[in-house]
Amino acid sequence: MEITVDNVSKGFSGKPVLNGISFETNGGSILCLLGPSGAGKTTLIRLILGAIPADGGNIEIAGRKVPDLGVLQDIGYMPQNDALYEDLSGEDNLKFYGSLFRMDKKRKKERIGDVLKLLDLMEDRKKLVRYYSGGMKKRLSLATALLNEPKLLLLDEPTVGIDPVLKRTVWDRFAAMKHKGITLIISTHVMDEVTECDTAALLYGGKLIRYGAVKKLIASTDTGRIEELFFKAAEGTVQ
Amino acid sequence: MKGIAIRVMRQMRGDKRTLALILFAPILLFTLIYFLLGDSSYVPTIAVDERAIPAQVISALEDQGANVIDLGTLTYDNEEQLLIDDKSIDMVIVRSGTAIDTYILEGTVKSAQAVKALQAAIQSVSQQMFTMESHVVYNEGASSFESMGFVYLSFLTFFFVFVISGMTLVRERTGGTLERLLMTPVKRWQVMCGYTMGYGFFAAIQTVLVVVYVLYVLALPCAGSVGLIFLVMLVNAMVAVLFGAMASIVAASEMQLAQMIPVLVVPQVFFCGLIPLETIPFGLGNIAYITPVYYAAEAIRRVMVEGADFSGVWLHTLALAVFGFVLLTVNTLALKKFRTL
Ligand SMILES: Nc1ncnc2c1ncn2[C@@H]1O[C@H](COP(=O)(O)OP(=O)(O)OP(=O)(O)O)[C@@H](O)[C@H]1O
Ligand SMILES: [Mg+2]
Numbered sequence: 001m002e003i004t005v006d007n008v009s010k011g012f013s014g015k016p017v018l019n020g021i022s023f024e025t026n027g028g029s030i031l032c033l034l035g036p037s038g039a040g041k042t043t044l045i046r047l048i049l050g051a052i053p054a055d056g057g058n059i060e061i062a063g064r065k066v067p068d069l070g071v072l073q074d075i076g077y078m079p080q081n082d083a084l085y086e087d088l089s090g091e092d093n094l095k096f097y098g099s100l101f102r103m104d105k106k107r108k109k110e111r112i113g114d115v116l117k118l119l120d121l122m123e124d125r126k127k128l129v130r131y132y133s134g135g136m137k138k139r140l141s142l143a144t145a146l147l148n149e150p151k152l153l154l155l156d157e158p159t160v161g162i163d164p165v166l167k168r169t170v171w172d173r174f175a176a177m178k179h180k181g182i183t184l185i186i187s188t189h190v191m192d193e194v195t196e197c198d199t200a201a202l203l204y205g206g207k208l209i210r211y212g213a214v215k216k217l218i219a220s221t222d223t224g225r226i227e228e229l230f231f232k233a234a235e236g237t238v239q
Numbered sequence: 240m241k242g243i244a245i246r247v248m249r250q251m252r253g254d255k256r257t258l259a260l261i262l263f264a265p266i267l268l269f270t271l272i273y274f275l276l277g278d279s280s281y282v283p284t285i286a287v288d289e290r291a292i293p294a295q296v297i298s299a300l301e302d303q304g305a306n307v308i309d310l311g312t313l314t315y316d317n318e319e320q321l322l323i324d325d326k327s328i329d330m331v332i333v334r335s336g337t338a339i340d341t342y343i344l345e346g347t348v349k350s351a352q353a354v355k356a357l358q359a360a361i362q363s364v365s366q367q368m369f370t371m372e373s374h375v376v377y378n379e380g381a382s383s384f385e386s387m388g389f390v391y392l393s394f395l396t397f398f399f400v401f402v403i404s405g406m407t408l409v410r411e412r413t414g415g416t417l418e419r420l421l422m423t424p425v426k427r428w429q430v431m432c433g434y435t436m437g438y439g440f441f442a443a444i445q446t447v448l449v450v451v452y453v454l455y456v457l458a459l460p461c462a463g464s465v466g467l468i469f470l471v472m473l474v475n476a477m478v479a480v481l482f483g484a485m486a487s488i489v490a491a492s493e494m495q496l497a498q499m500i501p502v503l504v505v506p507q508v509f510f511c512g513l514i515p516l517e518t519i520p521f522g523l524g525n526i527a528y529i530t531p532v533y534y535a536a537e538a539i540r541r542v543m544v545e546g547a548d549f550s551g552v553w554l555h556t557l558a559l560a561v562f563g564f565v566l567l568t569v570n571t572l573a574l575k576k577f578r579t580l
Contacts, residue, residue, distance in 0.1 A: 051421070051422060051577070051578055052579065067579045069426070069580055070424065072422060072424045077422045079415055079419055081414075081415045082415075083414065083416040083420075085253075087249075087250040087251075087252075087254040088246065088250055088253055095246075098242075099245070100424070100425045101424065128253055144419075
């Protein structure tokens, strides 16, 4: 699915958070939203989902103007804070989120089995989420995002609190999904993760300071490290 | 919609404390109210100036079950001071000239028992001249638990359901699951109906438990059909779920929801029959018509006390249902706060 973000602005109670953001991304790629804490990554993801209205500008997903209920059927969303029901088992959490998508019983059951296996949660599926570890919750949260076989995945800092080994497998999964034609938009403030992505959008102080292919962005730095672009922005050398 | 209802039910299974609160707390509270307001066996103590008060009156007072003591055996300055100093005395009766003077400390339930005994005594003494007998149309000889039962039935169940639906929904908001679940193609009205069904299920169980307990274990008399009580109570419970949901959409945190209880819920108890509406000054009694519990309480009162049938309560039940429908619509619109569509 291709996403078009056109001159989007958003403020909260008069305070601007995002300013004239524009970019486009195509199917079968990973876009990384990179930026320090408070840069507006979560806000941008919520705007793309249609959870909050933009103050100005336009967002389109596969040619349909956001917000659009139909589009949500094909989106997988993983919020920054695990939105899970602590009083339910992992499996019941999945059953619940599955029930909100148009899926027949058989397919729902299959999908739940698939994502549980994929994220290595099969053994703990009957356990109440209250007794899950932080990493298990993250994985379950990711599992709910994958449940409906989305064509667009919006993942808000999916790898925070995941151990390095699992992180590796998770990124490999993302790459595999990309090859299947799925669009992934992943926010992170871990600069190293940017190399896993195809394109990067660098957010700083509510502005999109750089946007482009990760390889090109890195090539444009002196040190080969993406942080440099933020340091330059902080010094006001990059518009 | 079904998915949400099922999830709410599963969630209750994982949260035993909330389940216990919704199912058993009202029963405990009713037991307590039963003992607090039930038939009182209190014996009032009345100090009488036995030299001045006719012996007939004294023996009539004793016949009424009062504990009569002779004022002549006590040392005191004046009657008022005696009442202040000796809290075991509920009333002092003396004679001044041709009049009988009575003193009580203040209008408490205890002194009311003494007044009642005195009235009955005087009545029985004067029976030679007049016979007077009072008649009560409904619930003759009822204790305050019995005559006010409908207030507690409607209000307490409303209160508990409100608190639980409101609290869990606020938690759903602050925990981010509400926004998360709205990021699926589910429609807002489906969310609201699902919640109402899920919590309504437990509210219904609670209603059945409470009504059966109050009518059959605590033996609250019910002149009309128990089925009608169930009907009204069920609609009342659904409205309470929706009322709690509305409060939770407005509230930003559990704390704010708790702050709403004394403002939105507690005042409703005053308008559902605890105080006769006609006696409330400045037309404030009319506030009753915008409080849902009023309609439930009035319908239950009619069935329990007056023995009304469906034709006597359908209007109130309908008003309650309309309340529910309005809340459902308002809540569905208010969910826009969390998803623009
Ligand atoms: N609902 C809201 N009301 C008011 N201000 C908000 C709201 N949501 C976000 N903000 C503000 O918008 C700015 C950007 O927040 P956002 O959550 O998008 O940052 P972020 O890039 O995701 O940061 P982090 O890496 O810490 O998650 C912050 O200053 C934040 O305080
Ligand atoms: Mg964020």
